[in-house]
Amino acid sequence: MNLQVDARAVFAYTANHELDASKRTVLFIHGAGLDHSWFGLQSRYFGYHGWNVLALDLPGHGRSAGPALQTVPAMADWLLRALDAAKVASAALVGHSMGTLIALDCAARHAARVERIALIATAYPMKVGEAFLEAARRNEYSAFDMHTIWGHAPQVPLGANPNPGMWMYGDTQARLERLAPGVLHADLKASSDYRFPGGVKCPTLFILGRRDMMTPPRAAKALQEQIPGARSVVIDYSGHSLMAEAPDAVLDALIDFLR
Amino acid sequence: MAVPKYPGFDTLALHAGQSPDAATGSRAVPIYQTTSYVFRDTEHAASLFNMERAGHVYSRISNPTVAVLEERMAALEGGVGAIATASGQAALHLAIATLMDAGSHVVSSGSLYGGSHNLLAYTLKRFGIETTFINPRSLDDWQRAIRPNTRLLFGETLGNPGLDVLDIPSVAEIAHRAKVPLLVDGTFTTPYLLKPFAHGADLLYHSATKFLGGHGTAIGGVLVDSGRFDWDASDKFATLTEAYAGFHNMDFAEESGTRAFLLRARREGLRDFGACMAPMTAFQILQGVETLHLRMPRHVESTRKVVQFLASHAAVAKVIYPELPDHPDHALAKTLLPLGAGAVFSFEIKGGRAAGKTFIESLRIFSHLANVGDAKSLVLHPATTTHYRMSDEDLKKAGITAGTVRLSIGLEDPLDLTDDLDRALRASQK
Numbered sequence: 194m195n196l197q198v199d200a201r202a203v204f205a206y207t208a209n210h211e212l213d214a215s216k217r218t219v220l221f222i223h224g225a226g227l228d229h230s231w232f233g234l235q236s237r238y239f240g241y242h243g244w245n246v247l248a249l250d251l252p253g254h255g256r257s258a259g260p261a262l263q264t265v266p267a268m269a270d271w272l273l274r275a276l277d278a279a280k281v282a283s284a285a286l287v288g289h290s291m292g293t294l295i296a297l298d299c300a301a302r303h304a305a306r307v308e309r310i311a312l313i314a315t316a317y318p319m320k321v322g323e324a325f326l327e328a329a330r331r332n333e334y335s336a337f338d339m340h341t342i343w344g345h346a347p348q349v350p351l352g353a354n355p356n357p358g359m360w361m362y363g364d365t366q367a368r369l370e371r372l373a374p375g376v377l378h379a380d381l382k383a384s385s386d387y388r389f390p391g392g393v394k395c396p397t398l399f400i401l402g403r404r405d406m407m408t409p410p411r412a413a414k415a416l417q418e419q420i421p422g423a424r425s426v427v428i429d430y431s432g433h434s435l436m437a438e439a440p441d442a443v444l445d446a447l448i449d450f451l452r
Numbered sequence: 453m454a455v456p457k458y459p460g461f462d463t464l465a466l467h468a469g470q471s472p473d474a475a476t477g478s479r480a481v482p483i484y485q486t487t488s489y490v491f492r493d494t495e496h497a498a499s500l501f502n503m504e505r506a507g508h509v510y511s512r513i514s515n516p517t518v519a520v521l522e523e524r525m526a527a528l529e530g531g532v533g534a535i536a537t538a539s540g541q542a543a544l545h546l547a548i549a550t551l552m553d554a555g556s557h558v559v560s561s562g563s564l565y566g567g568s569h570n571l572l573a574y575t576l577k578r579f580g581i582e583t584t585f586i587n588p589r590s591l592d593d594w595q596r597a598i599r600p601n602t603r604l605l606f607g608e609t610l611g612n613p614g615l616d617v618l619d620i621p622s623v624a625e626i627a628h629r630a631k632v633p634l635l636v637d638g639t640f641t642t643p644y645l646l647k648p649f650a651h652g653a654d655l656l657y658h659s660a661t662k663f664l665g666g667h668g669t670a671i672g673g674v675l676v677d678s679g680r681f682d683w684d685a686s687d688k689f690a691t692l693t694e695a696y697a698g699f700h701n702m703d704f705a706e707e708s709g710t711r712a713f714l715l716r717a718r719r720e721g722l723r724d725f726g727a728c729m730a731p732m733t734a735f736q737i738l739q740g741v742e743t744l745h746l747r748m749p750r751h752v753e754s755t756r757k758v759v760q761f762l763a764s765h766a767a768v769a770k771v772i773y774p775e776l777p778d779h780p781d782h783a784l785a786k787t788l789l790p791l792g793a794g795a796v797f798s799f800e801i802k803g804g805r806a807a808g809k810t811f812i813e814s815l816r817i818f819s820h821l822a823n824v825g826d827a828k829s830l831v832l833h834p835a836t837t838t839h840y841r842m843s844d845e846d847l848k849k850a851g852i853t854a855g856t857v858r859l860s861i862g863l864e865d866p867l868d869l870t871d872d873l874d875r876a877l878r879a880s881q882k
Contacts, residue, residue: 209695230707230708233707233708233711234504237504237707328455338455338456342457348471350467350468350527351459351468352467352470353516353523354523356506357514357519358519358522358714359526359532359533360469360532362458363526363678364533367532367678367680
């Protein structure tokens with residue numbers, strides 16, 4: 194689905210369905226440097242199981258025109274304008290990594306538009322290491338290397354991909370190589386600088402990977418304590434890229450949460 | 453904080469794509485000799501069919517043993533994924549059938565394996581796909597041959613049998629200016645000697661029958677996608693960027709820009725053409741891949757010894773190997789193939805067809821057969837075997853004469869190989 198937000202082209206994957214006003218909407222928000230297809234299996238499932246799906250490409254990512262936005266609150270405000278463009282009043286938000294911060298900020302500052310939030314691979318603060326930030330600022334390939342290697346569980350390069358025939362490292366590198374210079378740095382800096390205002394009251398689910406090297410479960414604990422009634426699912430064998438590393442476990446958790 | 457490190461080639465060759473079997477703990481890759489997989493329930497079945505969950509449905513589409521080989525090859529090549537096929541020819545056909553329809557055009561190197569030449573020159577032409585064959589060494593020829601309906605540039609990393617070294621960076625640049633991908637056949641080099649994606653190629657395939665398997669026991673192919681070609685930015689690939697009625701109106705590039713090609717190749721190509729790899733074959737080829745990093749250096753080392761021996765032999769008119777200074781691609785080989793220019797090469801025997809016949813029939817260690825890349829040394833006379841359907845003019849374009857002999861150097865003691873060659877060469881001159 195092609196939208197116009199701030200007079201710029203925006204792409205939202207809808208799992209090949211028209212939006213239907215009688216259905217609930219689930220909105221997927223990708224992480225730093227990635228795009229809507231990071232949620233490929235999960236977004237497709239909900240699109241074929243009675244939901245409106247909007248898996249957005251943030252500005253400067255995937256099929257959406259740039260430039261990239263510079264702060265998480267700016268991304269959250271943009272997200273609401275994207276919902277307006279799609280004529281969707283409210284939605285359940287599913288975020289991954291940086292996308293979890295956008296979901297959190299929406300839920301904190303625009304509660305009426307957010308029905309519930311699922312946070313996949315999150316931490317607060319989501320502090321990004323100086324070496325990673327600096328490599329991204331310089332648009333060095335080593336930033337892609339850090340994103341790729343730390344973005345998966347340690348056993349991923351020496352193990353099997355649940356998606357037959359695919360090589361997770363290669364897929365991540367190929368996605369990152371498509372980014373315009375500066376986009377990854379903008380995303381990482383926005384994540385690192387984000388200050389959560391608190392006050393989220395909607396139903397919240399954390400989906401975390403026990404082997405996550407970027408946002409380990411312990412780094413989400415303080416955030417969980419700030420959200421009353423938040424639930425948590427920890428997937429033992431997964432790293433940061435849970436939708437690829439543990440697609441069925443993530444989908445099962447989302448089905449249960451969004452039911 | 454230190455930059456993290458990727459596993460090395462040797463480690464990936466042994467481990468990528470396989471976790472110890474969850475059910476049994478088996479360290480070796482189990483051979484899942486099954487056609488199909490039990491669904492948990494009807495909902496699970498529907499989700500697998502509709503690509504909402506990962507997993508296997510039917511072994512023509514995917515199989516756990518075959519998937520290990522696919523992922524391992526993608527890892528070794530630096531691609532996003534791979535599809536294993538019934539043969540190298542099936543991999544080439546799958547690539548072309550995924551990318552284009554009748555009315556399309558391919559620009560191909562003229563220095564090709566005879567089977568690939570047949571497919572492009574005759575068989576695909578019957579289905580409305582035309583090919584222009586050009587001299588791979590002429591960048592102008594590559595450029596001039598491109599038409600508005602061109603959908604692919606294609607060549608072998610080392611041309612067969614003239615060993616033209618494909619100038620991948622330059623040809624890729626020409627392809628990308630025309631908004632089409634470059635497909636290469638990497639059979640002769642394997643990812644150990646050359647990683648075409650690192651030089652700009654977009655797609656590649658191997659006849660896994662050759663060095664990857666390495667033991668002459670199984671026929672197979674593998675098609676790998678770099679995931680780097682932007683199908684959306686080119687307006688030439690409707691099979692990947694428009695709704696496909698044959699699979700839920702899926703727009704493959706919309707599903708994933710990096711996976712679009714492999715999605716269509718698997719969901720349509722394997723499903724409908726059916727040239728999948730058998731699990732036993734995948735297992736056998738994996739046994740070879742696990743030692744590729746040990747075998748290839750030995751293949752190259754022995755080849756260099758044999759090449760030097762032949763280059764100074766009185767019965768040999770010419771040796772064609774890119775590491776020799778008189779080879780037209782010597783400088784390019786130094787750049788693209790620093791670890792070696794492979795273990796297959798040609799030479800011209802003095803005395804023409806009759807001498808060639810006597811030579812081949814006098815060999816004791818070299819086997820006369822239609823294959824390369826075996827652990828055992830092989831010999832072939834291209835003009836009467838792999839290239840026998842080609843006209844004299846096409847043979848000349850491919851750099852072959854009636855006296856050309858092709859050798860594939862195996863892993864025997866290289867002194868035994870040169871002794872065998874010496875005896876046969878002497879016999880050929882009597």
